[in-house]
Amino acid sequence: MVNVADWLWLNDEGFCSAQHLLEYSGLAADELDDLVENGVITPIDKTSRPQSFQLHYISVARLARRLRDDFELDRRGITLAMTLINRINELESERNRLRARLIHNRANYG
Numbered sequence: 001m002v003n004v005a006d007w008l009w010l011n012d013e014g015f016c017s018a019q020h021l022l023e024y025s026g027l028a029a030d031e032l033d034d035l036v037e038n039g040v041i042t043p044i045d046k047t048s049r050p051q052s053f054q055l056h057y058i059s060v061a062r063l064a065r066r067l068r069d070d071f072e073l074d075r076r077g078i079t080l081a082m083t084l085i086n087r088i089n090e091l092e093s094e095r096n097r098l099r100a101r102l103i104h105n106r107a108n109y110g
Contacts, residue, residue: 014055015044021053025061027068034075035064040082 016024021041022032035041036051041060043051060082067073067081 015052016055016058017055018043018051021058024058026065027061031064031068031075031078032061033066034079035082038079040064040079040086057092059094 009013018029019031021027022029027035032041036043039077041053041057043053045052063085064082068078071077071081073081
């Protein structure tokens with residue numbers, strides 16, 4: 001049985017350390033560094049050490065680890081796959097916004 005106190009809300013408001021991100025995701029430190037250097041995962045303050053990250057990056061890092069494990073990707077492969085997934089998500093969001101606007105315009109001017 002899962003205890004509600006063990007749940008963690010993965011949102012933009014909470015934050016965690018790089019060490020916690022590594023522990024929760026299963027990524028190696030050099031893999032996390034590559035994702036940060038390529039903008040896939042963004043620290044709260046790029047200049048501070050140790051780095052802190054928004055909690056939602058735990059799910060991003062876990063996806064990166066699953067891709068690494070399932071497809072035997074190296075660090076560059078992980079970064080490329082995550083960059084492409086982010087781009088697909090951006091395009092889907094844009095498509096949904098445009099579709100909603102089109103439906104709204106048809107309803108008003110229809």
